[in-house]
Amino acid sequence: MRELRARWSALAGRVEAATWAGRDRSVDALRALAILGVVLGHWLVTALTTANGGLSTTSPLEHMSVLAPLSWVFQTLAVFFLVGGHVGARSLASARERGVPYGAWVGQRLSRLFRPVAAVLALWAVTAGAMLLGGVELNTVLTLLKLVLSPLWFLLVFAALTAATPMVSRLPPVVPLAVVAGVDAWRFGFGGGPEWLGWVNVAAGWLVPYTLGAAWSRGAFARRTPAALLLGGGAAATAALMLWGGYPASMVGVPGAAMSNLNPPTLAAVAFGLAQCGLALLAREPLARAMLRPRAWAKVALVNLSAMTIFLWHQTAMMAVTALGLLAPFDLPGLHTVPDSLGWTAARLLWLPVFAAALAVCWAAFRTYEQDTRRPNPARATAPPAVPAVPAVPRPRAGSVKEINRV
Numbered sequence: 001m002r003e004l005r006a007r008w009s010a011l012a013g014r015v016e017a018a019t020w021a022g023r024d025r026s027v028d029a030l031r032a033l034a035i036l037g038v039v040l041g042h043w044l045v046t047a048l049t050t051a052n053g054g055l056s057t058t059s060p061l062e063h064m065s066v067l068a069p070l071s072w073v074f075q076t077l078a079v080f081f082l083v084g085g086h087v088g089a090r091s092l093a094s095a096r097e098r099g100v101p102y103g104a105w106v107g108q109r110l111s112r113l114f115r116p117v118a119a120v121l122a123l124w125a126v127t128a129g130a131m132l133l134g135g136v137e138l139n140t141v142l143t144l145l146k147l148v149l150s151p152l153w154f155l156l157v158f159a160a161l162t163a164a165t166p167m168v169s170r171l172p173p174v175v176p177l178a179v180v181a182g183v184d185a186w187r188f189g190f191g192g193g194p195e196w197l198g199w200v201n202v203a204a205g206w207l208v209p210y211t212l213g214a215a216w217s218r219g220a221f222a223r224r225t226p227a228a229l230l231l232g233g234g235a236a237a238t239a240a241l242m243l244w245g246g247y248p249a250s251m252v253g254v255p256g257a258a259m260s261n262l263n264p265p266t267l268a269a270v271a272f273g274l275a276q277c278g279l280a281l282l283a284r285e286p287l288a289r290a291m292l293r294p295r296a297w298a299k300v301a302l303v304n305l306s307a308m309t310i311f312l313w314h315q316t317a318m319m320a321v322t323a324l325g326l327l328a329p330f331d332l333p334g335l336h337t338v339p340d341s342l343g344w345t346a347a348r349l350l351w352l353p354v355f356a357a358a359l360a361v362c363w364a365a366f367r368t369y370e371q372d373t374r375r376p377n378p379a380r381a382t383a384p385p386a387v388p389a390v391p392a393v394p395r396p397r398a399g400s401v402k403e404i405n406r407v
Contacts, residue, residue, distance in 0.1 A: 012298035025291035025300070026284040027083055032303040034080035039314040041074025043355050044348060045252060046147065046315075047339045048322045050331055055140045055322070057147065060339035060348075061254045067345070068249040075251040075262070077154065078209040078273030079280045081161070085213025088162050089169045093217075106163050113159055116308045116369045117152065120316070124148050147315045154311075157202060161210045168207060169214040176207040177270060184267040188246070198264040205265030209277050221281050230278030237271035309363055309370045317358035321351065 019025075048055045060067055088109070095105040124145065131141050161168065180201050186193035212230075221227050241247045247268035253260040261269040291297045303310065325332045334347025
């Protein structure tokens, strides 16, 4: 244990020494919190049960509506889009100053997103084929594939907004917010509009925090007052929409529910996102102070380097544990049982470290797909970048810590 602590302290020191002195570490901390919030949220509100034979998906929110506030803590996508807009706008401005053409900039940005996707799709194509050939029921295979592939919508939206950064970075957030409000008014009022219209909000809804992030990069939130107004106004609007607008309390989809706040995003989800963004912006100073501690900063740096790997493989890790648990002679509480009691919730909390261990195995196997193995261009070394990159492994190769400040 003493040796492990010494090695971790040494790594933290190397990360600290390799980090550009002017870096805003609170941005990295917010991104890490957003990704970990999504992962923990999925692990807590997604359940695979054997109640109907085979594996089927359900949620504790379907059986215990009292847990809806849990979704308020772990539905953190708005913060991720906020940070994405901030970093994207800064990165684009830096590229323009250095004379980097748009095609090269966007290619580099998107390759970091989509390189890890290829590994996920390849493994699950083989796995699904093997399960079908082995006699696994089609419905079970489709359930597993849906859990793996459904989070990819997030990457598609984020990639589209990233590519559109030159066009949307100076768009006032009130514009996409008005689009969301108009779409919801048409869908739920005036006798009801077509359901497909709601999918306009997939772009417009997440464009709201993305443009807030771009405004942040231009100094719009230098003072705390605008962030406090976002927090207070967003929270008040969310409460009003839930209490008097008929919107559900859960900020994630609930199986069997008549309406989802997330698929597609509703005005309530966007208002809640505004409150989250306000809170995130107010938390910048405390987070920046916390990140001055080398060990805390090293943890955040490692999560940021592997953010897409963690996001893409966390569901696979949960399903792997669930599948191995089927070898037990009985249904394991919190893993295979119906999530209809607080006892299930307590048992699921005990499974979280096991899920994390399985995710660590996936990370060790597939993290290289996210890393940029190209050598840095010496001509670019003088410009401080906007996007973090951090050491990849607990015992980095000589020079790997130099990757910390690369775009």
